[in-house]
Amino acid sequence: MDPELARSLFFEGATVVALDVPVGTEFGIDCSSWQVGPRFRGVKMIPPGVHLVHYSAAGRSPTGTRETGPRTGFFVTLQPRGLRLLRWDASREELDLSPPPEEQLEAARANLQELDRFLGPYPYDRLKKWVSLSNCLSEETVQRLQPENGQICAFSEVLPVLPLRHTKDRAEQGPPPCATECKSYQEGLARLPQMKQKAGTEIRFTKLPKQTYPDGASPAEITKHSMDLSYALETVINSQYSTNPQDVLAELQFAFICFLIGHVYDAFEHWKQLLNLLCRAEEAIGKYSDLYSRLISILYHELNEIPADFFVDIISQDNFLTSTLQVFFSYICSTTVDETLRRKAEKFKAHLTKKFKWDFEAEPDDCAPVVVELPEGVNLEVTG
16 A cells, blocks of 8 residues: 555544454455454554445354354444444344443544554455445435344344244144155245244335336326336335435445345345336436436446356346346437437447347347236226
8 A cells, every 4th residue: 555545544544443353253344354363453544434344253163163154234434533433242242333432432542553553454455346336325325224223134133923922822833844744845834933024123125116107097007107117216216315316326236235245135136126127217217317327337336246157046047137237228229318328328238248248139028018917997908
């Protein structure tokens, strides 16, 4: 690192102090992680802004093999020369996110010079990658989307729908299924206790509309809005992002980061659904040129972070990404779309074709007949 930059970051960079973290724990910030050693006390010289701190508790199996638990993370917004003080909770095997007493914070601030040799420098060689993945995020977006308890967990904490506190309740639920007793996988699932995610641990993603057309729509309008999802996208923008429609891209980035770095699969599912909504909104593409220009830049960086074989293993099971982008590129060729945006989209398409060998020239699936579910009471009459 340039000595002048290092000196500036030493005085202006933020610090995350993490005390009592057990040796062997996997600890990271943004796109980097390390295995904690006995001298570790945190990370220094962190550029101001939004960051994701994450960790995985470590232990030993009965055979002595090192094992790490599911990843847990939390977003922090750091100011210049800011300090975040954390302490490991051994009983829960996690970092305690509750604010420390002010006197402890001030003591840690006064002791930073002595702590300096125990603090690892922020990995600036990977800062560009983090910025490319998070440049739409703001403190407000993070506060709105993250779980109420502040923890982003790879595996959801679940509780039984029925408390089953008493022996009688458990008896009525029936014995746990045994592989030799169940005649089918479905029967085994049906006999398991019903579970729900613990309140306060859910990522608070915007609920995307299941109905893509307005109430009272005619059959022709239902078909139109089932092919062009602009109405559904406008519903999301008006409900959450009316002040600045481009903020919907921050939610897209938040979901992708929670999946890529936080290992949250539900976040990947939300990313897919939100991307599908954005890419299949023909009228909106002509209306929000700046938003879609920025979307292309975001997708360029996001897709560069995922190995090509990932799409073969997961996404291409239903050909989601190629079919979605195929429709997007067909819409963006419209004369109603800004010429600069069209040229940017063509370059992006050429990049994807070269990198992933995807074919976007075939007829889009949307050109095939579309089957839509009509509201109760609406019938189509075919005459002629």
